[in-house]
Amino acid sequence: MPIANAFVEQNLQSDYRFNLVAGYCPSCHMFQLLEQPNPDQMFHESYPFFTGLSSTMRAHFKEMSEDHIPDAVSRNEESFIIEIGCNDGTFLQNVMDRGMNHLGVDPSKNVVEKAKEKGVNAIDEFYSFEVSKKISERYPSAIRIFASNVICHIPDLHDFLRGIKHNLALEGEFIFEEPYLLSMLKKISYDQLYDEHVYMFSLMSIQKLAEMHNLVLADAIPQETHGGSMRYVLKHADQSEKLSQRGLDLLNEEIKFGLDKLDSYQTFALNCENRKRELVALLKKLKDGNKVVGGYAATSKSTTVLNYCGIGKDLISFISDSTPEKIGTVAPGSYIPIISHEAMKTLKPDYLVLFAWNHEKEILNKEQILTKNGIKWIKFVPEVGFIHEQ
Numbered sequence: 470m471p472i473a474n475a476f477v478e479q480n481l482q483s484d485y486r487f488n489l490v491a492g493y494c495p496s497c498h499m500f501q502l503l504e505q506p507n508p509d510q511m512f513h514e515s516y517p518f519f520t521g522l523s524s525t526m527r528a529h530f531k532e533m534s535e536d537h538i539p540d541a542v543s544r545n546e547e548s549f550i551i552e553i554g555c556n557d558g559t560f561l562q563n564v565m566d567r568g569m570n571h572l573g574v575d576p577s578k579n580v581v582e583k584a585k586e587k588g589v590n591a592i593d594e595f596y597s598f599e600v601s602k603k604i605s606e607r608y609p610s611a612i613r614i615f616a617s618n619v620i621c622h623i624p625d626l627h628d629f630l631r632g633i634k635h636n637l638a639l640e641g642e643f644i645f646e647e648p649y650l651l652s653m654l655k656k657i658s659y660d661q662l663y664d665e666h667v668y669m670f671s672l673m674s675i676q677k678l679a680e681m682h683n684l685v686l687a688d689a690i691p692q693e694t695h696g697g698s699m700r701y702v703l704k705h706a707d708q709s710e711k712l713s714q715r716g717l718d719l720l721n722e723e724i725k726f727g728l729d730k731l732d733s734y735q736t737f738a739l740n741c742e743n744r745k746r747e748l749v750a751l752l753k754k755l756k757d758g759n760k761v762v763g764g765y766a767a768t769s770k771s772t773t774v775l776n777y778c779g780i781g782k783d784l785i786s787f788i789s790d791s792t793p794e795k796i797g798t799v800a801p802g803s804y805i806p807i808i809s810h811e812a813m814k815t816l817k818p819d820y821l822v823l824f825a826w827n828h829e830k831e832i833l834n835k836e837q838i839l840t841k842n843g844i845k846w847i848k849f850v851p852e853v854g855f856i857h858e859q
């Protein structure tokens with residue numbers, strides 16, 4: 470596989486490839502990639518993903534800040550909030566608007582610049598134990614540390630958690646959300662696996678991981694975002710919190726499904742192969758019928774789909790996207806051109822593969838005209854077929 474977010478022009482495309490292989494550990498219950506590219510190759514000064522481009526995500530993060538920072542905390546002048554992987558400051562803007570002291574940390578300079586333009590206090594660093602020490606020299610301990618779609622990206626989880634342990638106030642909460650392993654297995658959304666997503670967490674694995682760092686899983690809250698995520702709340706173990714009833718119920722569901730059984734992962738692997746065959750067969754059929762097929766949204770996930778299924782320009786002529794930084798580039802590995810949504814409309818496609826299936830509602834709502842004009846949307850999660858919602 471190439472680097473999923475390496476959206477650059479054709480002549481700048483790198484030959485770098487790595488083996489995308491996932492494994493499950495029966496002892497710590499972690500599901501993870503076995504080979505990880507160097508993080509510098511993924512998170513750099515031109516990282517092309519901006520959280521704030523999705524209105525759903527903007528609303529989601531506003532709600533998250535309200536749900537987890539009660540007024541008693543926000544009114545306390547001593548409260549300090551950290552967000553790791555703050556990206557363009559979409560979440561921290563809400564914290565800033567409530568007048569709270571905060572700090573965003575993100576390894577990609579270009580996104581940190583966007584956060585700073587909004588007035589958010591942010592530094593470009595790859596969060597680690599070393600960085601946590603630098604933070605504590607300048608700032609107080611944090612009553613809340615947030616991280617959304619971040620920790621699954623961190624190869625050295627133990628070093629990361631040592632940092633959290635160091636920066637988190639005694640009565641503080643570390644709240645993070647990530648794509649959820651059980652959702653991925655149920656939906657066969659194999660496109661969640663790419664270089665940046667080193668881990669797919671479950672309550673089982675997070676409980677074990679927390680224990681290793683003298684932390685405790687206090688709560689877990691399912692989320693609709695990114696095709697099925699889980700929000701975890703960790704506290705210091707000596708605060709003697711027990712897992713909430715909601716958490717216990719979720720844990721039981723994981724056991725019932727067999728998240729601790731190797732068989733479940735072998736079934737997932739077979740399901741992935743079936744989805745791949747079905748998607749390629751559908752695209753070939755449309756091609757044979759001389760249909761114009763494009764893709765909608767040049768997601769990180771699409772890099773896995775296109776390269777795993779071996780889909781190139783012959784089957785999908787272009788992918789349209791709203792990110793200015795991606796327009797004019799080609800998709801990593803498949804070299805399918807990325808164009809603007811406006812340009813896509815002039816090409817009058819018959820079919821559009823919805824690569825941002827996790828934003829289906831937002832996109833179909835925004836693009837009603839396309840649907841009215843007869844364009845058919847293709848999905849591949851949870852099964853391959855057409856979206857008939859209209």
Ligand code: JHZ
Nearest residue numbers: 518523618665766767768769770790791792825828832
């Ligand atoms: P979206 C990214 O994954 C990368 P991606 C990262 N690794 C991660 O973990 C998750 O996000 C959280 C386009 N788009 O959100 C814009 C439209 O064109 O599924 C983006 O290029 N129109 C950090 O890339 C892409 O989709 C729209 O209306 O898989 C983002 O896709 C919308 C909503 C998106 O994330």
